[in-house]
Every structure is written in structure tokens, then in C-alpha cells.
Amino acid sequence: MSMLRVKAIAKKEFIQVGRDPFSLLMAFLMPVMLLVIFGYAITLDVNNIRTVVYDQDKSAESRELISRFRDSGYFTIEAYLQDQRDIDRKLDSGEAFAAIWVPNDFSKKLQTRIDSPVQIILDGSDSNTATIAQGYILAITEQFNAKFGGVRVAPRVDARIRVWYNTELRSRNFIVPGLIAVIMSVIVALLTSLTIAREWERGTMEQLISTPVKTRELILGKLIPYFVIGLIDTLVAIGMSVFVFDVALRGSIVLLIALSSVFLFGSLSFGILISIVAKSQVLASQMAMIGTFLPAFLLSGFMFAISNMPKPLQVLTYAIPARYFVSIVKSIFLKGSTLALIGVEALLLVVYAVAVFVVANRKLVKRIM
């Protein structure tokens, strides 16, 4: 192995990436964009549910109930309706997501201590939000009952729930760290998947394979610049998580970067492998999309819990390196895990990275056909 050759290739690759606007965008703008989009827009928390009120009772009690909804912070009262038919209209048009209908005998029934129904209508076409809203509604009415309800029955079980690791239950806390893993596997594999395919397409590969360069020198030389880019992306993503999205990094940043490097090396080798097999840039980028983006996105547990998946898919996730990395990043970020706790995942990443690198070396043959 000649380090001189590796250096020559790495240098050339650096220059080429630096002159290619598309690669630069992919390398530096895409990760930030993905972080912003996912960090801000995709939130599984439900706030500010647009709500309309049809209060026929107009009593102190009904106002109290409604103000409890408003003060919870989850519901925003958009309008007070005067006509029952308006409820349909508001929900149909999507102006309101929820409607609260207080019948005119609400306070009377409440005082006579018999069941006093209030109708709440939710737009179920967004089932996720509806389910969460339902939970809020139950909690609010529970509190209301505690004050106005009749005989207070002491609950048999007094559950005192404490949530660990993500005390505020912010979905951002668990999406953002996982996102770092997704971004790295996708960007890096996409970028590298083009490098060897591009040489085949432009005919420069023919010149290259006529020289004494060794395949491992070629692969290593091509990996270095993308490794540096990947590492910069990782640092940017970690920085944004901590400083922009307020996700506390509880574990060791050194451990996080070390394991990120291992994962990067694997993803890069995978991109190179795709590039070697595909020989054309279009095919290579499609393979990289299907081979890294979809699995990393859907099956890594970054957003969708693996335990909720059907059994066969769960089994499949074991074959996806992003799965281990997502769990490593989340553990280090949220639980402050040490290497001892995530040793198995870390080891699997090492095995994967080395295996893919070896396969890529085998597959790159210095022959035209």
C-alpha cells in the first residue's frame, strides 16, 4: 500500500467535491435542511388544537369547563357558536379540529349530581392527533369532576408516574438524535455512491485501472474526503441538536464521535460498494436511496418504534446498521450511556463497517469486464 497514492486520490477527490456545487449542497446544506425540517416541522406533540364551542348553558359552570380547556394550553378556542349546525360546518371545513357542545341543562344536572353529559366531537381523519387529544380531554374532565363532581371516590390506585430520560416527553428529544444517524447514513452513502460510478461514466476509470494503483488505495483515497465531510456533518448535527433544539447531550461527546466515525466508515464503504456495482450514477443514486434512505428512515427506529412493527419487519431491522446507530445516538444523548451499555451495538457497527469495506475491495476489479 502506497500512502502517496492514497494521498493523491484523496486530494483529487477533495478538489472535485469542492468544485461540484451539487456535491457541496448535498454535503453541507442537506443535513442542515433535514435537521430543520424534522426538528421543527415533524413534531408528534399536539398543541393548539383548534376548537369551537357551542355553549347552550352559558352558566358559571360551563364557562369554568371551557376555560379549563383553554388554560390547558392544548386547546385554542377559535369561536363560540350560536347554532348547532355550525359545528358541522366548522369541522367539515377544517376550521376546527374539535368541538365542545355544552347542553342547556349542564349546570342543572351538575347540581343535582346526576351524570351531566358534554359532547365533544373530534376530527378523526388525523387519528394520531385525535387519540392524543382524547387523552387530554379525559384528563381535563377528570380534574373538573374532582371539583364539581359528586361524591368523591378515592381512586384505588394512585399512580405517580415519572418519565425518565425525556422528562418533558418532547418528541423532539427523541427525533433529533435519531435524525443525526439517518442524515449520516443517507448523505454519506449518496455522496460516495457517485464517486466510482462517475469515473466509469466519464471514462476516467479506464485510465485509472491502467495504472499500478491498487484497489484498496483507490477505495481508501476516495473514502477520506467523504469521511471528513461526514464528520463535519456529524459535528454540525450534534451542535444543532444541543444549541438549536435544546436536546441535552447527557453522555460523552468523545464516545459519540468515536462511534459516529465507525458508523461513517461503514456507510461510506456501503456507498462505494454501490458505486462499484452500479457503474452508472443514476442507478447508483437510486440504489443508495433504496439501500440507505428507506431503511434508515423507516426501519431504524428513528421515528417509528421497532417494537410496534409486525414481527417479520422487526427481524429485518436487525440487518440494518442504522438501527444500532440510532439506538446508540439516542442512548448517549438521552440516557448518557457509556460504552459498557451500548457495547453490543458498537461491536455490530464495527463488524458491519469492516465487512462492507472488505466486500467493496473484493468487488472492485481493475478490469473493464
Place this chain on the structure above:
Amino acid sequence: MSENGIAVEVKDLRRTFGSFVAVDDISLRVEKGEIFGFLGPNGAGKSTTIRMLCGLLSPTSGGGSVAGFDILRESESIKKSIGYMSQRFSLYDDLTIEENINFFSGIYNVPRQKRAERKDWILSISGLHERKEELTRNLPTGFKQRLALGCAVLHDPSILFLDEPTSGVDPMSRRNFWKLIYDMAGRGTTVFVTTHYMDEADYCGRLALIYRGRIIAEGTPAVLRHRFMKQDVLEIPVDRPVEALEALEKEGIESSIFGSTLHVVVEDADAAVPRIERILSAGSIKAGKIEKILPSLEDVFVSLIESS
């Protein structure tokens, strides 16, 4: 390099792509220091042969040696001793001229102390001293060609393989290019060059004519002209070449157009001249003096193809 003075020797080299036979049992031998021309039309199998010799393509059958190394088993050793310039321009478009040279210096492990001198040499043969910081993409083809040649010989290879190095280059640049090839051969480099320009064949010390994957003739340009051309070639200046060609063809006489003259291949010049004159005057075509000429390699080629 083998000590017996042979740079390239292959026997029954064959390469098929599916049912298509690209190279059909070719055997050839190139001496050290020769300029060996591989001449033939597009698709004749020139590039396929040269790629097999450089270790870029595995032969279907047959074998041989290049620079003393076996082409089947020692292709990586071959790559250390050869320079190869492919048909397609294959330097990096998005690098500057200097960056390309630096890159190949690194790839060929040119010793540090020699790098500056080699770079200087390439820049001077390609005439690119002032433009070394320009992107290679913006160079005219002739310059690109010379730069590519320079990069292919950065490591002073003993054998240089050039695949259609001058295609698409203007005549002036072609002549300059051949001057460079001569310089290198003069310093002991063996040059194996393919071309489909017949007029370039005369630059070569020895030639092989390849047609449909087979070598149909081999020798020095002079030998090819005399030995393989049993018939005579007549040159006829005419005022309307196309009509003259048609008129002769109707009478079963094959001819081809060279500018404003016709070249006619005949078995016996003395018998043919009066007959041709009759045919042309019957078609009221004005013809100049019919002369027996030395056949060009193109004539040789056409005649060989027709008889094969």
C-alpha cells in the same frame, strides 16, 4: 523487460462478447523500440486488443506477454511498465492541468525530486505552461491529447499504448503529436499505436492491418505496398468523379474516389488503360492522363478486404 528484445508477444488472442467475436485469434510480436501501428476501420477490434494487452480486459482464450509479464496472470506488473492512453479523453475535466499532472505523478509514484522536472516537461510538450491553472475542460482537443500523452508517460514506461490518439484532432496537431511519439521512440520507448487514419500508417515502423477481428496483413509500410498489392493501381484525373465511378462500375471495374481523381485497381495496366479510356469517352467524361501509381496503404487495405 524481457532480455530477448521483445516488447509484446501474443498468440491466438481471442475475445468474444456474447456471440460477437471482437478479436479472432490474433498473434503478433512487437520488438523493443519499434513504433508498431495497428491499423483498421472502427469496430475492427483494435481497442479490444489493446485493452487485453494492457491488462484491462481478460482474453477469452489465448495469451502472451507484455514487457516480459504474462497478460493473464501478471497484469498488475504489466501496468507498472506501460503507459496507456485510451481512445476517450480520460483526464479529469474538473481538475486544472497542473492538478491532473500532480494526480498522475502521485498515482505513478514518481519520486518527489523528479516531479517538478516531469511536470515541466509535460507542460512544455503540450505547450501549456501559461495555462496550467486552467480547467482541463476548457482545452481544445489537440492540447488535451498531448496532455493526456504526457500524463501517460509520467513514469517513463518502456512500452506506450496509444488507442486512436489522434482521432478528432486537426492535421497540424496530429503532426505535432506524431513528432512527440517519434521523440519517445527515439529514446527507446516501444510504441503500440492504433489508428484508423490510413495516412498515419506511414509514420509506423511496422504495421498490422486488422479487419473484423483478424490481422489480414503485417509488415513495414513498404512491404505491404509491394507484397500485398499484386494488382496495379491506376490514377485517373476526371472532371466528374462520381459519374466516372458509376460508368466504370457498370462495366465491372472497381474504383474509388480520391479528390478529383479515381483510383482503379486492375490486374494488368497495359490491357486496362485502353478499355477505361473507351468507357469514359463513351460517357463523355473528360479524363486526364491515366498513370500507374504506387499504391497507398488505403488501396492495399481496400484490395485486401475485397479479396478476403
